[in-house]
Amino acid sequence: TTTYSLAVIGGDGIGPEVVAEGLRVLDAVTGSGGPAFERTDYDLGARRWQATGETLPDSVLDEVRGHDAILLGAIGDPSVPSGVLERGLLLRLRFELDQYVNLRPSRLFPGAVTPLADPGEIDFVVVREGTEGPYTGNGGALRVGTPHEVATEVSVNTAFGVERVVRDAFARAQARPRRQLTLVHKHNVLTYAGHLWRRTVETVGEEFPDVATDYLHVDAATIFLVTDPARFDVVVTDNLFGDIITDLAAAVTGGIGLAASGNVNPDRTAPSMFEPVHGSAPDIAGQGLADPTATVLSVGMLLEHLGEPAYAGRVQDAVAKDLANRSGERRGTREVGEALAALVAG
Ligand code: IPM
Ligand code: MN
Numbered sequence: 001t002t003t004y005s006l007a008v009i010g011g012d013g014i015g016p017e018v019v020a021e022g023l024r025v026l027d028a029v030t031g032s033g034g035p036a037f038e039r040t041d042y043d044l045g046a047r048r049w050q051a052t053g054e055t056l057p058d059s060v061l062d063e064v065r066g067h068d069a070i071l072l073g074a075i076g077d078p079s080v081p082s083g084v085l086e087r088g089l090l091l092r093l094r095f096e097l098d099q100y101v102n103l104r105p106s107r108l109f110p111g112a113v114t115p116l117a118d119p120g121e122i123d124f125v126v127v128r129e130g131t132e133g134p135y136t137g138n139g140g141a142l143r144v145g146t147p148h149e150v151a152t153e154v155s156v157n158t159a160f161g162v163e164r165v166v167r168d169a170f171a172r173a174q175a176r177p178r179r180q181l182t183l184v185h186k187h188n189v190l191t192y193a194g195h196l197w198r199r200t201v202e203t204v205g206e207e208f209p210d211v212a213t214d215y216l217h218v219d220a221a222t223i224f225l226v227t228d229p230a231r232f233d234v235v236v237t238d239n240l241f242g243d244i245i246t247d248l249a250a251a252v253t254g255g256i257g258l259a260a261s262g263n264v265n266p267d268r269t270a271p272s273m274f275e276p277v278h279g280s281a282p283d284i285a286g287q288g289l290a291d292p293t294a295t296v297l298s299v300g301m302l303l304e305h306l307g308e309p310a311y312a313g314r315v316q317d318a319v320a321k322d323l324a325n326r327s328g329e330r331r332g333t334r335e336v337g338e339a340l341a342a343l344v345a346g
Contacts, residue, residue: 015073
């Protein structure tokens with residue numbers, strides 16, 4: 001049997017709770033005759049920072065790099081100054097491991113609770129750029145704390161970075177039945193970056209003549225995500241726009257408890273990392289209340305990425321069945337995990 005090495009970073013808040021259920025389902029689905037997963041747990045996050053001042057030591061990064069994939073829960077804690085763990089741990093992993101495709105599928109499963117009266121068939125994927133944009137930390141502040149303070153946060157967009165993510169998005173669109181790619185940006189105001197993105201979609205699009213393209217400004221995209229989300233197939237966008245619209249996309253497809261993601265390095269020069277879109281939810285941490293479904297779906301994406309589509313499909317199907325059976329009663333983290341584990345085991 002194939003053996004994969006998996007780095008596990010539970011992280012903060014509800015992170016370890018949902019990851020435990022993700023691993024329960026992974027064990028259940030691969031249980032009889034499937035691939036084996038050799039797991040290493042990494043103690044990273046708020047506790048480690050409090051104890052040692054470390055976020056992600058180089059030696060740990062190097063170890064993590066040696067794995068086939070990473071499963072991450074959530075990062076962030078009110079006891080740590082905002083940005084320390086986000087930048088020092090989560091973004092550092094995405095950047096150092098060159099996970100430039102932040103893949104965020106949105107599918108409205110029958111039974112999932114949507115605030116939309118007439119949602120239609122929602123099934124799209126956002127390809128969010130993962131290593132550039134306003135996330136690079138390229139900025140600074142002058143005269144801090146004075147009435148004359150000036151803060152800049154420069155969005156970095158390179159031809160190399162934009163082209164590789166756009167090409168990946170086209171390839172994904174080409175592999176889907178509708179073959180449609182929407183660029184979301186704001187080129188009427190962000191003229192330098194916007195024009196680079198637009199030109200890149202045009203040029204790379206020549207390699208994909210069977211993929212139809214269109215364009216939406218990000219503000220207009222938020223309208224359509226609520227009024228007509230079924231229109232979307234593949235969306236490609238920059239790091240910050242992608243962050244924002246995928247929370248909105250999650251809200252219309254059953255909530256953040258169902259939203260899965262992959263931070264993918266398509267060139268496979270380093271491991272890809274799979275994580276729920278939600279955060280550490282410190283308000284409900286330790287109470288067994290968090291819905292682990294987003295993590296379970298992320299485990300499905302991990303299996304797909306490793307080239308195990310049959311097992312990935314079983315995870316998806318189990319979630320679909322579980323959602324169809326939900327009758328409104330509140331179940332805990334473990335109950336949902338156990339139900340999904342039973343379903344994938346068949
Ligand atoms: C996400 C999160 C992160 C992001 C934060 C925690 C840095 O919101 O994964 O969407 O902005 O990318
Ligand atoms: Mn986010």
